[in-house]
Amino acid sequence: MQPQPLIDAVLHAVDPAEALKTAWQPPPPGRVWLVAFGKASLPMAHRAVDLLGERLAGGAVIAVPETIGDLPLPDHVRVYPAAHPLPDERSLEAARAVEAVARHAGEGDTLLVLVSGGGSAHLACPVEPLTLPDIRHVTQALMRAGAPIEALNTVRKHCEVLKGGGLARAAVPAHILTLILSDVIGDRLDMIASGPTVRDTTTAAQALHLLDEYGLHEAVPAVTAYLESVEEAPLLDFPPVEHRIIANNVTAIEAARHAAEQQGYSVVGQHEAVTGEARDIGATLAAQAKALAPGECVVLGGETTVTVRGEGQGGPLQEMALAAALALAGEPDLRVVCFATDGIDGPTDAAGAVVEGETAARIRAAGVDPVVALDRSDSHTALDAAGALLRTGPTGTNVNDVVVAARARPSV
Structure with a gap:
């Protein structure tokens, strides 16, 4: 994906x-x-x-x-x-x-x-x-x-x-x-x-x-x-x-579903609005991703929140992505894309993140503990260390967030 x-x-x-x-x-x-x-x-x-x-x-x-x-x-x-x-x-x-x-x-x-x-x-x-x-x-x-x-x-x-x-x-x-x-x-x-x-x-x-x-x-x-x-x-x-x-957000979700299909993926499930604590949604999203067959994906939209637990830097989508990355560890064919349509996730320079089964290991290899980072609400530092951040700059629009989880298509 x-x-x-x-x-x-x-x-x-x-x-x-x-x-x-x-x-x-x-x-x-x-x-x-x-x-x-x-x-x-x-x-x-x-x-x-x-x-x-x-x-x-x-x-x-x-x-x-x-x-x-x-x-x-x-x-x-x-x-x-x-x-x-x-x-x-x-x-x-x-x-x-x-x-x-x-x-x-x-x-x-x-x-x-x-x-x-x-x-x-x-x-x-x-x-x-x-x-x-x-x-x-x-x-x-x-x-x-x-x-x-x-x-x-x-x-x-x-x-x-x-x-x-x-x-x-x-x-x-x-x-x-x-x-x-x-x-x-x-x-x-x-x-x-x-x-x-x-x-x-x-x-x-x-x-x-x-x-x-x-x-x-x-x-x-x-x-x-x-x-x-x-x-x-x-x-x-x-x-x-x-x-x-x-x-609105449904407009964005429909576009993402179509784009996923254009890449050859089968979109499973219906429109689903994700709300609530970002780290919890990230863990749930990872569980959904693990249940996907090769070439399948789920497309979600919504707006999550973060209960700040430390003095770190991040945003709801980055926190969701970091939580998902921890849960996806060891799953090399899974990928999660978290994107804020306004290009701004929290008070940071990132629009979200793309994480995979190897992301948590890359964070650790860069000298950052992803578990500690999540506990300190410091998702930006951890994801940046792994090169996982999405940076688009302000996009000039805003219809909340789009999240896609996919399992890689079978090799031909």
């Missing part, structure tokens, strides 16, 4: 500009204001600008800093850099610019909202009296505790202005159209980028309960105090919003 054709096929299938063009239906007559945020914001915005032509009144795009300049936009569409996964001062400035564009949209106008993975960090604007450091603190604490995206974004929605429908409320009375490149398994609209144009049905009490569940009640005192002080109000009228999913 060659990983590069798989990666190329997946990235082609979830190309944000092409996905937007395919799903495009012109907004109602009138002026259109554009806002975009997330890791695919620039290619989505660039294509939307072409499709809208002179109808475009103005806009604000929040982008990954490294991509700014790759796709020029007209002067009346401002581009703002912002950080991910933890918001910074640039994120705050950018979020305020997006809010200002939404408030410019008036009666008879359309606010076109282009959303992609990473949008939660890009659209950071704390409610008073919380501060940006408070938001960073609670975000980092939940991530280190292994909280899934649903828990993280529930808390975010109650701590920030534009999440949980805040952006839609700012755009009243304009028509609102949201096009989404989904990075949430199951495509829950209220969880993608923390649902900026979706009516929020969660409560501050639920957010507080999540802090308790992950043992963070005292670790994030400012957020805890704020959530305890909130008086729950009845759900108010919410503006109508049209939402369309233009690509």
Whole structure:
């Protein structure tokens, strides 16, 4: 199983500009204001600008800093850099610019909202009296505790202005159209980028309960105090919003399955979303791989989490791959490919890893103990020592992760 054709096929299938063009239906007559945020914001915005032509009144795009300049936009569409996964001062400035564009949209106008993975960090604007450091603190604490995206974004929605429908409320009375490149398994609209144009049905009490569940009640005192002080109000009228999913993890999985078949492999099993602790999924994946016949593979998609246990470097896919490598030891004809479609696995330079039955031995030969590395959440160091890391750089898209396990085809 060659990983590069798989990666190329997946990235082609979830190309944000092409996905937007395919799903495009012109907004109602009138002026259109554009806002975009997330890791695919620039290619989505660039294509939307072409499709809208002179109808475009103005806009604000929040982008990954490294991509700014790759796709020029007209002067009346401002581009703002912002950080991910933890918001910074640039994120705050950018979020305020997006809010200002939404408030410019008036009666008879359309606010076109282009959303992609990473949008939660890009659209950071704390409610008073919380501060940006408070938001960073609670975000980092939940991530280190292994909280899934649903828990993280529930808390975010109650701590920030534009999440949980805040952006839609700012755009009243304009028509609102949201096009989404989904990075949430199951495509829950209220969880993608923390649902900026979706009516929020969660409560501050639920957010507080999540802090308790992950043992963070005292670790994030400012957020805890704020959530305890909130008086729950009845759900108010919410503006109508049209939402369309233009690509998602299923799109990526289908492309990977087809690419595997093009390499002569038989794909077994159905679509399966993998969620949970990355190291546990890695061990399970290795067991699935061992059960494969020659020339068979499994293709999975999803998003896993890591409960950080040390001060090492890594990401969910690298931790999954390292756990799989340990379980695959001595199986020379098995290979596992773990790939983050955004090209970024955790706070590292890797997009994932490719591991085989010999990978653990190569790690040890390089002077690194893979078991200790896994226990220290230092998967990056171990996999790098074995030359097993995938490095693509930011891809400009994000529909979660794709994982393929294969047993080599019989020799002819």
